[in-house]
Amino acid sequence: MDDKIRYWFQGFEQGVAALGTSQQEALFHECGKNCVQQGTLAFYQSLYRTAEGNLDRFFEAVNDTPGLRGEVMEPDTVYLLAFAQCSCPLVTEGYVRSPRLCECSRQSVLYVLRTLWPEKRFEVTLCGTILRGAQECACRITVQ
Structure with a gap:
């Protein structure tokens, strides 16, 4: 890990905290x-096609991917x-440790959902994240 870059990210974390x-x-x-445009979106688009655009089937299909878990809480x-x-x-390479970065994950999930289902409105809430001490990163997704 490059120390100069690590120090730069310390300033980044402080700047984000001030926003x-x-x-x-x-x-x-x-x-x-x-x-997500670097490849993750294509993965979710494939799941979307497999589920034929059905939200319940989409989140059930997520379970077929190791390391991911989807759950239909209310159909x-x-x-x-x-x-x-x-x-x-940024986390796995040790540059950022601030839980504020988890907002990026929340926004990426929201972007994916809005891209796949532009006619729907979504609310994404972080339930727990690894950077905040949880065992997994979990989002509750509500269709409004």
Whole structure:
């Protein structure tokens, strides 16, 4: 790990901490969108096609992927999406340790859902994250 880059990210974490909630959401929306466009979106698009656009089947199909867990909590309305490990390279490479970065994951999930189902409105809530001490990163997804 490059110490100069690690120090730069310490400043980044401090800068993010100084932003308000809506500013953090705007910043991490762009980061999350850019990240999932590098390949993760294609994975979810494949699941979408397999499920023929059906939300319940989509979240059930998630379970076929090691390290991912999907749950239909209330059909057509409430879902859980969980990740067994943090896959963010900024975390896995040791550059960022701030739980504020988890907003990027929340925004990436929201971006994927809005891309696949543009006619629907979603709310994504982080239930727990590895950076916050949980065993997994989990999102509660509500269709509004």
